[in-house]
Amino acid sequence: MFPRFAPLLACCLAGLLILSPWRVDAASSASTADRPTAQAPITVEMLRLAVPVALRDAWLSAEAEVWKPWLEQQPAYLGRDLYWDSQQEEGHVFIRWRSRQEWQAISEAEVAPVQARFVAAINQATGGNDEDPIPLTFASQGLLLARDLPRDA
Incomplete structure (x- = not known):
């Protein structure tokens, strides 16, 4: 009925999409177990370690034997992921905490x-x-801000 206004309407809608603030929906981007509330995003501690190939297995064993049980006792601990870059010979550790405040409350003495x-x-x-x-x-x-898991995970 108004063919002259169709391009104008499309431009306005595109502009609204581009200019409107984006927000991550906790229900669609992360499981509720990993994301307590939309107002308190999970803090991720990101560590990089020099892990030569000769020490990789010892590193993984020590992580499982020492750090994992200790972390699991921390009330704010939500989980972690360990990666190893064979080319750089580096370990990457991503530890998820319920909040930055709770994580930072753990003292160096502990x-x-x-x-x-x-x-x-x-x-x-x-x-x-x-x-x-x-x-x-x-x-x-x-x-x-978002965590995608495979559908069959």
Whole structure:
């Protein structure tokens, strides 16, 4: 009926879509177990570690033996993912926390003995005596805005 206005209407609708603020819907982007509320996005601690191929298995064992049980005792802990880059010989650890405030409330005094047990576990597995066999090379944090899982997961 108004063919002259169709392009104008399409441009206006496209402009509204582009200019309107986008928001991630918690129900569609992450399971409710991983995302407590839309107002409090999950904080992700992102760590990069120097993990040479010769220490990869010892690193994974020490992570499972030392860090995993300790993390699971922390009330704000929601889970973690471990990756290994074979070309760079780096480990990447992404730890999900319910909130930045709860994560930051964990003191260095609580973390230090866990790190010492981690180092001891690696040295025991490798027969080494290094002060820091798997050094931290980068640490950052971010907010989890969306998490896509395969349909069959």
